[in-house]
Amino acid sequence: MADSTEVLKYLKLSVKVEQEPGEEIRNHLKNTALGTPGKLRYRHTTFDTKLPFLGRIFFMILRRSEKLLGSVAFSLREVQLNDKSLDVWYIRYFSIQAPLRDSTFKRKRLKRSEKKKQKKSNKKPHGDSLLKKFSQPYFDKPDKYFQGKETDNAPSLIYAYVERENLRSWNFSELVGFETVGRIVTSIFSRYSPKSHSGVSVIEDNEKEIHLENLTKFYEGHTFFTRQNIYFGDYYLVYKKDGEILAGCQANPEVWELLDYPGGINKYLMKYATRLPIISKMFVPGYQKFIAIEGVWYKEGCEKHLHALFETACAMHGFYSAVIWMDGESPVYKKILSLGKLGIIDKLLKTAEGDIRVKFNNYVEKDRQAYYDLPAYISCFDMT
Numbered sequence: 001m002a003d004s005t006e007v008l009k010y011l012k013l014s015v016k017v018e019q020e021p022g023e024e025i026r027n028h029l030k031n032t033a034l035g036t037p038g039k040l041r042y043r044h045t046t047f048d049t050k051l052p053f054l055g056r057i058f059f060m061i062l063r064r065s066e067k068l069l070g071s072v073a074f075s076l077r078e079v080q081l082n083d084k085s086l087d088v089w090y091i092r093y094f095s096i097q098a099p100l101r102d103s104t105f106k107r108k109r110l111k112r113s114e115k116k117k118q119k120k121s122n123k124k125p126h127g128d129s130l131l132k133k134f135s136q137p138y139f140d141k142p143d144k145y146f147q148g149k150e151t152d153n154a155p156s157l158i159y160a161y162v163e164r165e166n167l168r169s170w171n172f173s174e175l176v177g178f179e180t181v182g183r184i185v186t187s188i189f190s191r192y193s194p195k196s197h198s199g200v201s202v203i204e205d206n207e208k209e210i211h212l213e214n215l216t217k218f219y220e221g222h223t224f225f226t227r228q229n230i231y232f233g234d235y236y237l238v239y240k241k242d243g244e245i246l247a248g249c250q251a252n253p254e255v256w257e258l259l260d261y262p263g264g265i266n267k268y269l270m271k272y273a274t275r276l277p278i279i280s281k282m283f284v285p286g287y288q289k290f291i292a293i294e295g296v297w298y299k300e301g302c303e304k305h306l307h308a309l310f311e312t313a314c315a316m317h318g319f320y321s322a323v324i325w326m327d328g329e330s331p332v333y334k335k336i337l338s339l340g341k342l343g344i345i346d347k348l349l350k351t352a353e354g355d356i357r358v359k360f361n362n363y364v365e366k367d368r369q370a371y372y373d374l375p376a377y378i379s380c381f382d383m384t
Helices: 023-031 047-053 112-120 127-140 142-147 167-175 205-218 263-271 303-317 331-339 344-348 365-373
Strands: 004-010 013-018 041-044 056-064 067-081 084-096 156-163 179-190 200-202 236-241 244-260 287-298 321-327 354-361
Touching: 004 127, 013 127, 023 041, 023 047, 023 067, 023 084, 056 127, 067 142, 084 167, 127 142, 142 156, 156 167, 167 354, 179 303, 179 331, 179 344, 179 365, 200 303, 205 236, 205 244, 205 287, 236 303, 244 303, 287 303, 287 331, 303 321, 303 331, 321 331, 354 365
Parallel strands: 084 156, 287 321
Antiparallel strands: 004 013, 013 056, 041 244, 056 067, 067 084, 156 354, 179 321, 179 354, 200 236, 236 244, 244 287
């Protein structure tokens, strides 16, 4: 496919698929507000450094009279499931501006009779129905439309992380055929005066290959484990004793621009409690600096060293907190919870839960079931 291909023209609206994001798309992503209206709203500040590491990515761009209204990106990646490698699609950068937003759309599945009425209707499509009109073929057959493969009946899988309270994104994913297979929970590790631990260091180049195999084996019981973002930026830390790696994690420094805070209690905490010395040290007004964690690994019985890794990562970058996103059913998440002592921020802030949403195309039931039965691996790279 060419770098830019027009795939739909409807009145003043046009849809193009572009592989190389130009300045216009980059500015759009830079100014996009993420999160849920009325809850936490924020902007990513490091997306520009991540774009070159996303692998094969296709941007579906919506314009009206040549003005950019929104985007959705399909990222092709290799994931591991048990002992198999699979190519799947991950959705990110979903952002549609007004006037296509429809605040009256409620979260529900349409009855069959209602769907038939919509099909027979001659009314012009608006809002989400218009989004569905131009994007549905790409969600149904991404390999065919993005890669030109003649695979009409071949199975394909697309997944995304969607905040439960973000009705706009949740409803659209429902409209094009996604279903929930799991939930994402957030844990926040924090220390008032983080210190570096002597056993922690950046992984050596000659240790990376064998440790990557250990990670792959460690997450055999998870879906969507991807090695794509491990060792990004040379931020993978390990805890060693007598030259042996006992635990490790990817620890990326991140900065979010905060636009709005969730709920009355959290707003009160950010406005007033941050004036207290113990809290103000951890928060910068308008921004949140933190370490994003993924690729958590530990030798059996050595999970106690994880806190040393998290704290050292914070100390290295002058931050005070680390954020960990995981499937709520993951044994790794449960192990981290069992350690306790995450810190004051995890106790004070109520974090939003998200859904792991999947669209199965031509998948047989037994292959679909694994995604319901097994916890998912969550990459912090995708959350930031």
